[in-house]
Every structure is written in structure tokens, then in C-alpha cells.
Amino acid sequence: xxxxxxxxxxxxxxxxxxxxxxxxxxxxxxxxxxxxxxxxxxxxxxxxxxxxxxxxxxxxxxxxxxxxxxxxxxxxxxxxxxxxxxxxxxxxxxxxxxxxxxxxxxxxxxxxxxxxxxxxxxxxxxxxxxxxxxxxxxxxxx
Amino acid sequence: xxxxxxxxxxxxxxxxxxxxxxxxxxxxxxxxxxxxxxxxxxxxxxxxxxxxxxxxxxxxxxxxxxxxxxxxxxxxxxxxxxxxxxxxxxxxxxxxxxxxxxxxxxxxxxxxxxxxxxxxxxxxxxxxxxxxxxxx
Amino acid sequence: xxxxxxxxxxxxxxxxxxxxxxxxxxxxxxxxxxxxxxxxxxxxxxxxxxxxxxxxxxxxxxxxxxxxxxxxxxxxxxxxxxxxxxxxxxxxxxxxxxxxxxxxxxxxxxxxxxxxxxxxxxxxxxxxxxxxxxxxxxxxxxxxxxxxxxxxxxxxxxxxxxxxxxxxxxxxxxxxxxxxxxxxxxxxxxxxxxxxxxxxxxxxxxxxxxxxxxxxxxxxxxxxxxxxxxxxxxxxxxxxxxxxxxxxxxxxxxxxxxxxxxxxxxxxxxxxxxxxxxxxxxxxx
Numbered sequence: 219x220x221x222x223x224x225x226x227x228x229x230x231x232x233x234x235x236x237x238x239x240x241x242x243x244x245x246x247x248x249x250x251x252x253x254x255x256x257x258x259x260x261x262x263x264x265x266x267x268x269x270x271x272x273x274x275x276x277x278x279x280x281x282x283x284x285x286x287x288x289x290x291x292x293x294x295x296x297x298x299x300x301x302x303x304x305x306x307x308x309x310x311x312x313x314x315x316x317x318x319x320x321x322x323x324x325x326x327x328x329x330x331x332x333x334x335x336x337x338x339x340x341x342x343x344x345x346x347x348x349x350x351x352x353x354x355x356x357x358x359x360x
Numbered sequence: 361x362x363x364x365x366x367x368x369x370x371x372x373x374x375x376x377x378x379x380x381x382x383x384x385x386x387x388x389x390x391x392x393x394x395x396x397x398x399x400x401x402x403x404x405x406x407x408x409x410x411x412x413x414x415x416x417x418x419x420x421x422x423x424x425x426x427x428x429x430x431x432x433x434x435x436x437x438x439x440x441x442x443x444x445x446x447x448x449x450x451x452x453x454x455x456x457x458x459x460x461x462x463x464x465x466x467x468x469x470x471x472x473x474x475x476x477x478x479x480x481x482x483x484x485x486x487x488x489x490x491x492x493x494x495x496x
Numbered sequence: 497x498x499x500x501x502x503x504x505x506x507x508x509x510x511x512x513x514x515x516x517x518x519x520x521x522x523x524x525x526x527x528x529x530x531x532x533x534x535x536x537x538x539x540x541x542x543x544x545x546x547x548x549x550x551x552x553x554x555x556x557x558x559x560x561x562x563x564x565x566x567x568x569x570x571x572x573x574x575x576x577x578x579x580x581x582x583x584x585x586x587x588x589x590x591x592x593x594x595x596x597x598x599x600x601x602x603x604x605x606x607x608x609x610x611x612x613x614x615x616x617x618x619x620x621x622x623x624x625x626x627x628x629x630x631x632x633x634x635x636x637x638x639x640x641x642x643x644x645x646x647x648x649x650x651x652x653x654x655x656x657x658x659x660x661x662x663x664x665x666x667x668x669x670x671x672x673x674x675x676x677x678x679x680x681x682x683x684x685x686x687x688x689x690x691x692x693x694x695x696x697x698x699x700x701x702x703x704x705x706x707x708x709x710x711x712x713x714x715x716x717x718x719x720x721x722x723x724x725x726x727x728x729x730x731x732x733x734x735x736x737x738x739x740x741x742x743x744x745x746x747x748x749x750x751x752x753x754x755x756x757x758x759x760x761x762x763x764x765x766x767x768x769x770x771x772x773x774x775x776x777x778x779x780x781x
Contacts, residue, residue, distance in 0.1 A: 270414060
């Protein structure tokens with residue numbers, strides 16, 4: 219597969235996440251889009267589970283923020299891209315946060331590395347004091 | 361407040377999760393279930409997840425907690441009916457639910473619990489499974 | 497200035513078609529087995545009319561013009577369908593190149609002034625080369641689609657799940673295990689466990705040429721997923737070489753039940769299910 223081709227956004231949706239009860243509606247919205255593009259059940263489940271992890275992370279460490287859902291295409295591939303942006307304290311050591319078993323909260327510490335395994339693409343940008351942006355892509359047949 | 365019903369079947373408790381659990385609901389379930397174990401002196405807990413489409417690390421933690429807590433109170437926990445897609449995702453996520461027993465369906469889950477109880481109670485109690493003579 | 501070539505093409509359309517058809521029919525590579533001459537003529541006629549109709553004074557010099565979209569569509573559908581029918585790239589290319597020859601030949605007989613002829617020919621050349629390129633591109637795309645479809649089909653047939661006993665499934669894996677294949681294997685196996693209500697699955701890897709740490713990782717994941725569903729998974733068909741590499745690579749398979757042969761795995765499965773297989777007692781007559 220060529221990675222030089224650019225990704226084209228076909229459709230997008232933005233949700234604000236501020237409280238725990240926003241998680242389930244957000245997940246349902248992601249699911250709607252995944253079903254619409256005909257994603258297989260296993261990939262859907264991986265995508266939604268990953269989305270759930272990231273949105274919870276954003277609530278817990280970033281104090282909530284903005285969650286964007288995009289339907290994208292690249293070459294002959296169709297998929298879903300999720301972007302999570304918060305204005306929280308940021309992550310001082312991304313490398314450590316991406317290690318299995320590392321956690322600053324009371325969770326099991328598989329949020330980020332576990333989620334990365336569920337997705338096809340995973341990118342995290344963070345600046346202490348400014349905020350964190352996590353971008354993930356799951357292809358329909360990935 | 362929505363609540364997930366807990367059914368008592370002999371010496372077992374059965375919980376069927378049919379909605380997507382949001383955090384508060386899951387935490388309530390955890391404490392309700394543990395209280396029920398204490399109140400009924402149940403020997404086993406069956407959690408039916410056959411209609412759950414997502415188990416993330418939060419939900420996985422709740423299941424693990426329930427298992428560990430009931431273990432301390434002398435009851436085994438069996439998670440039954442997990443969907444294939446959910447199982448694959450959990451493995452990929454790195455969450456193998458250690459310490460939780462699993463079974464294909466409620467019936468097999470009950471068989472499993474019965475055999476566990478038989479094992480533990482050993483020779484002095486042979487064919488009287490499901491009997492409630494616990495002293496706590 | 498009125499463009500000579502455009503004028504000539506419009507006037508001489510039927511001659512060009514004849515020439516072109518002759519080019520195609522005389523070619524050794526004519527595939528009468530794949531397409532009748534009748535269909536070939538229809539296809540050629542459609543393309544030529546569309547070309548003559550859309551060719552104007554203005555656009556003959558800019559082959560990328562949007563006016564040619566119809567032609568490109570026609571060419572694309574022709575070359576994709578040819579790719580699927582099994583035409584070679586050469587045969588498909590000749591179709592378009594043959595038209596170029598016919599066009600140039602007509603220009604040669606109609607235009608007498610050498611300088612005009614040269615200029616017009618270059619122009620036509622450029623336009624047609626562009627179309628030929630487009631044809632090749634779509635031809636390859638068509639072939640890629642065929643390959644993708646076959647890949648999916650191979651993946652599907654190569655992972656059968658067999659019910660060997662009431663409650664026992666077997667899955668012989670043949671060929672290399674990579675992550676996409678493991679995903680399919682896992683999905684098929686787990687779905688079959690649900691459908692059949694089986695409590696034991698045997699994964700036979702005698703047909704897997706090599707087990708490296710990645711393959712082992714995949715096997716461990718499959719076993720873990722099976723257990724989450726409430727079934728047990730036995731891995732059988734471990735050849736001595738595989739046992740050696742597993743140990744040398746330091747892979748920990750101690751959490752998994754492994755057996756050398758499918759037969760011994762089946763025996764273990766019977767044990768777990770508390771079944772016993774006995775030789776039939778012969779009744780004395």
C-alpha cells in the first residue's frame with residue numbers, strides 16, 4: 219500500500235466531551251459511522267474500544283475536550299479517523315506513557331499502548347501546560 | 361436511577377448486562393453485587409455479557425474487581441457468553457481478565473461453578489451440590 | 497485557423513474505422529476466443545465516434561482537457577473489462593495504438609503539405625499517447641482488483657474449521673501465519689465456537705512452515721481469546737524443529753496445552769470432557 223497518497227476527508231463530526239456520561243453517546247456516534255462505511259464487526263469493536271479508552275483518558279487527564287470523528291479515504295482504502303484534543307496539563311514523557319504497564323492514574327496502564335495495538339495509525343502530540351492531541355486511524359479492512 | 365437486576369438462582373447470582381454500561385452504572389453494579397454476595401451467601405456469580413458489544417479497560421477492571429472481591433468472600437465469578445469480537449479486542453488491548461473464569465453460556469457457567477464447589481468442599485459432601493449450609 | 501486534423505477526422509470517420517478494424521483483425525494477437533469480431537467492431541465504433549465528437553480545434557492541443565472525460569471513461573471500462581477477461585497488456589495496448597496508426601495514415605493521405613502534416617501528426621500523436629497511457633494505467637488497476645479478490649478468496653478457503661466431535665473443533669493451519677491471517681483464523685474459530693457451542697478447540701500447526709516469535713505471539717493471542725470466550729485451546733502438530741526454535745527464541749508456551757500430534761490432542765480433549773473411547777466388545781456367536 220502506498221502511503222504517499224493523501225487522505226481525503228469525506229465527512230466529519232465534532233463532539234464536546236466534558237463528563238462521564240458523554241462517553242457512551244460518543245461511542246455510539248463512532249459506531250454509526252463505522253457501520254455506515256461497512257467496517258467489519260471485529261474492526262468496529264477494536265475502533266470503538268480504542269475510542270472509549272482515548273475519550274476516558276481525555277476526561278481523566280485532560281479535563282475533557284473535543285472529539286472529532288472523520289470518514290476518510292486514501293487510495294482504495296476507507297476508514298475512520300478520530301482526533302482528541304484537550305487543553306489539559308499535557309504529558310511530560312510520551313515515551314513512558316506509551317509503555318505497557320505505565321500509569322499515573324489508578325488504572326491498569328494499558329490505555330495508550332493497548333489502544334495503539336487496536337488501531338492502524340496512532341499519533342500523539344503533547345506539550346506540557348498547553349494540551350494533548352491524539353489522532354488515530356482505523357481502516358475498514360485493516 | 362437505572363439499575364442492573366441481580367437474580368438469585370439457588371446458591372448462585374446471575375447478572376445479565378444488556379445495556380452499554382456507563383461508568384456510574386458499572387460502579388453501582390460492583391457494589392450491589394458484592395452486597396448481594398454477602399446477603400445471600402452465594403457461592404458463585406455468573407455475569408452474562410453476551411449482549412455487550414464493547415468491553416474497554418474500565419469495564420474490564422470492574423469485572424476483575426468483582427471477581428477478586430467475591431473471591432475474598434468465598435464465591436467464584438464466571439463471565440459467560442463473551443462475543444468473539446470482544447474477546448479478540450480484549451486480547452489485543454492486553455487485558456486477558458486474569459482470575460476470572462469464563463464459560464460459553466449460562467448453562468456451562470453453572471456446570472463450571474458446581475464443579476468448583478465440589479472440588480473445594482471435597483469428599484465430605486458428595487451429591488448434595490447446590491446445598492446452602494455455609495457458616496460465616 | 498481551422499484545424500486540419502479535426503476536419504479530416506470528421507469527414508473520414510468511416511475510412512478510419514475500416515483501417516483500424518483491419519489493423520486489429522490482421523494482428524496475430526487477435527483474441528477471437530475472448531471477443532467476437534462483431535463486439536470488437538461495436539467497441540471500436542463507440543470509441544471512435546466519441547473521439548471525433550469531442551475533438552475540437554481548441555482541445556486537440558491540450559490532451560488533459562476535461563472534454564476528453566467521456567473517452568477516458570470508455571477507455572477505462574474497456575481496459576478494466578479486458579484485464580478481467582484475461583487479455584495481455586500488449587493486446588489491450590494494441591487496441592489504442594491501432595487507432596493511432598489509422599488516424600495517422602488518414603492524415604498522411606489527406607494532407608499534402610509536409611510541414612502541416614508533421615505538425616498535425618505530432619498533435620495527434622500526443623493526444624493518442626496520452627490515451628494509451630491512461631489505458632495501461634487502468635489495465636493495471638483492473639489486474640490489481642483481480643489479485644485483491646483472489647487474495648481474499650485464498651484467505652477464506654485456507655482456514656476451514658472442522659467439527660471433529662460433539663463439542664470439539666479442529667482447525668488445521670496450512671501456510672505462513674501473519675497478522676492478517678491470524679485475525680481471520682481467530683475470527684473463524686471463535687465464531688464457530690459460538691455457533692457449535694464447542695468447549696475445546698484444537699489448532700493444528702503441522703502445516704505451518706516456521707514458527708518465529710511473531711507467529712508464536714499470534715498463537716498465544718488466539719489461545720487467550722478462546723479462553724476469554726470460555727473454551728480451551730490445544731495446539732497440536734508441533735514438529736521437533738518448531739520445538740527447537742521456540743526454545744531457542746525463548747518463547748514461553750507454558751500457559752498453553754501443546755501436543756505433538758492431532759491424535760494426542762484429541763485424546764487430551766476427550767480427557768478434559770471426561771469421555772472414553774473403547775474398543776467394541778465382540779459378541780461370541
